[in-house]
Amino acid sequence: MKLSSQTQAFVLHFGEMGSRWGFNRTVGQMFALMTVHSEPLNADQLAQALKISRGNVSMGLKELQAWRLVELHHQPGDRKDYFTAAGTIWDLARTVFEERRKRELDPTLTLLRQLLLNDPQDEEEARAQERMQEVYSLLEMLDQFANTLSKLDEKDLLKLMKLGSGLSKLLELKGKVTGGGSKSK
Amino acid sequence: MKLSSQTQAFVLHFGEMGSRWGFNRTVGQMFALMTVHSEPLNADQLAQALKISRGNVSMGLKELQAWRLVELHHQPGDRKDYFTAAGTIWDLARTVFEERRKRELDPTLTLLRQLLLNDPQDEEEARAQERMQEVYSLLEMLDQFANTLSKLDEKDLLKLMKLGSGLSKLLELKGKVTGGGSKSK
DNA sequence: TACAATTTTCAGAAATTTCTGAAAGCTCAA
């Protein structure tokens, strides 16, 4: 399989960006290729197109499955596994968003909950705990907000993201209209 | 300077998480320490507290300055540079958010704009470009949304993040109340 | 059951990133 120079560039770029997005170069490349390629691809095709070893492809696919970013298919009369990117671009973005939340926020929230259980032993420790509490509150809220966003359907998400400066206007309305409605807990 | 076991744990954790947040272990540790420590710290104190070399501290501080996460101070009669985390926890979170947007989104948007200028040479390339266009549209919107969020003041951000399920209710109101108001371009 | 096709695993190699520490560079008071 020969990649067009467009696809080549796209794939290489996603490889470079991979580490910033939470996966390594070849995983990024594999994901990019499956995203733009309309047909399902098997491991040999991936290895050949990206010029990487068969073993590396196997590991990469495992990783992408852990991220829930790929889908397994089978072709009749062919024992090979074929893969595609899982769902629409929106689905993919949502999945990346959720997985990153899980990986970047949850472990820290867990640790901070732990640490904040202990009583501070001196002044300096008390001050440190205050700051940790602030970090915790903020991350906790961010986590819940991310969770709320994840649950919105595509229509609402689109609406929200397109609001622009309308967002703060809408926030002003909050309560005024519904009479203090959603007290969310 | 001796770190309490609390602070020690916090610092080590931020070191581990560092790579997921966009910086390396020692940079994460330095940032964590400055975040919980109330007093400004100089390079020697950082090196000693974290048991890392003076040179590494210097590089780390440079990195944290590039992220705009630390602030330089001077003590009267002392030629050393002293550093603190730049601003409140909210300020810091906002800065990390903005920097990450810049690093994770901008390069990809730039590349995709480039690639989409070219005319597709065949069917497969046309299909690939369609997908790239979808990726572009989504990332572009995300970028603008992130930008909108960055501009909200703390009060509004808090309000938004606390909405929970109230968010979709509020979105339903959009337009109905203001009479189609903010058409945002 | 036997075996051919395929995938997975994993030890070691290669590549990349991070860290150290000595030397070079700055800056300011005298």
Place this chain on the structure above:
DNA sequence: TTGAGCTTTCAGAAATTTCTGAAAATTGTA
């Protein structure tokens, strides 16, 4: 202008991550 005190730089070392490829495991078919 000198030199003490401090910071930065950067070549090479150390640590970590990623990748390869051969061997082991798995799976479906005859």
